[in-house]
Amino acid sequence: MNTRRRLAATAALVAASALTLAGCASPGTPAETPTDNSLEVWLFSSSMPAVIEDQFQAAYPDYDVEVVEIPxxxxxxxxxxxxxxxxxxxDVVQLPLRESGGLLSTGQFLDLTAELGPMADDFPDGALLGTGDQINTFTMGSGNMGLWVNEAALAKHGLAVPENPxxxxxxxxxxxxxxASxxxxxxxxxxxxxxGANMFNAFFNSRGxxxxxxxxxxxxxxxxxxxxLEFLVDLHERxxxxxxxWTEPTFWDSIRxxxxxxxxxxxxxxxxxLQKNVxxxxxxxRLITWPTWEAGDEQATGVFGGSLFAGLAASDNPQGVKDFILWWLTPEGLQATVDTLGLVxxxxxxxxxxxxxxxxxFGGQTVISDLSSVPYPPFYFFNWPETEGAVTAAVxxxxxxxxxxxxxxxxxxAELGSL
Incomplete structure (x- = not known):
């Protein structure tokens, strides 16, 4: 096995990813190792380096993997x-879903249509991502929203959330x-x-x-x-x-x-x-998977974030990039996704x-399967810095x-129309 190195990123590190995917092996099937067997992966998830260095490397021992962590x-x-x-x-970069639209639209990421196109029916609408007619990657850990409720606290007042609310x-x-309080x-x-803007977007997305x-x-x-927005403003006014x-310590004091x-x-x-802080x-x-807007409506949730791995067309190891991305669709990769991101x-x-x-x-609730069972309508993250800024200011x-x-x-x- 080749030497593997894990590099800690500093504030001065300049990050980017160049990936080229080629070949047509099935997920998890090691292909012929290319001449250049190095594979550099940039990511922000602190729980993924060990998975990549151990589990992916075990599946592809001939690749020399470098993992670089970046905030x-x-x-x-x-x-x-x-x-x-x-x-x-x-060679590979982990991206927040919110930032992916504009980056993929640059055309500098590998076209994986041949590999992922036949799997289109295996993903919810909007989970396969790319630009134009190309598919470049897929959303890994979907950001399905739920309503988390402290049932015991409500019960002290004789209150409870009804079924299918x-x-x-x-x-x-x-x-x-x-x-009561x-x-x-x-x-x-x-x-x-x-x-707050992204919270509003999740409610908006859940309505299509x-x-x-x-x-x-x-x-x-x-x-x-x-x-x-009227619905959310009304909550505020009432x-x-x-x-x-949730990033502030006072929030967790309010939970406690x-x-x-x-x-x-x-x-x-x-x-x-919740499990970490309280x-x-x-x-x-208890998890309420996501209330409907009207009784009898088909249930749908909204997306709040998510992440993906993508590759750039300039990679010197296109087969390695392909193997890396498709490995996450193998049983071992899917389990690693659940262990690190929660949902698939x-x-x-x-x-x-x-x-x-x-x-x-959650009292024995099957949280992951329950939350995963509720689809979210497509939501496309283009021009996201400008969109997020405009939505934030207005909301x-x-x-x-x-x-x-x-x-x-x-x-x-008006702001988005001027872009």
């Missing part, structure tokens, strides 16, 4: 700098909780800034909303967006939300004190942080690995009352 906040900027300079590019049902419980407990949170279509053209349903973000007893969030942030509340929490978007995963295991923290203004929800959406559309 998620720096990844896109450093990749763009490296792409512009055309130097220092690795609508959002009106959840609001009714929140109103009852407000009255004297306005000191909350079923909703509304974080400020970009987190998006800002851009698959070709990067502006495609927003303005009435739907305004109605969704005093039903906790203003805070049962000030916050409901939280809309995806698996990676929601379940993982282990003493094991058995109290590849629908046959349920036939390959156990997704129905009971989670004692914050709507919450502050300086813009109506309709005015806020009009402002967003």
């Amino acid at each position: 998620i906040g720096d990844m896109t900027q450093r990749l763009v700098v490296a792409l512009q300079g055309g130097e220092g590019l690795p 609508t959002w009106d049902d959840i609001v009714a419980v929140a109103e009852q909780l407000k009255e 004297g306005g000191t407990q909350y079923m909703f949170i509304q974080p400020p800034g970009a987190n 909303g998006t800002w851009w279509d698959e070709n990067g053209e502006l495609a927003v349903d303005e009435d739907l967006a305004a109605d969704t 005093g039903l939300v906790y203003d805070g973000v 004190s049962e000030q916050v007893v409901g939280w809309t969030m995806n698996y990676g942030v929601g379940s993982t942080n 282990p003493e509340q094991s058995g109290q929490w 978007s590849y629908e046959p995963a349920a036939e390959e690995i156990d997704l129905d295991f009971e989670d004692p923290y 914050d203004a709507a919450y502050a009352g300086t813009l109506t929800p309709r005015e806020a959406i009009d402002q967003i559309v």
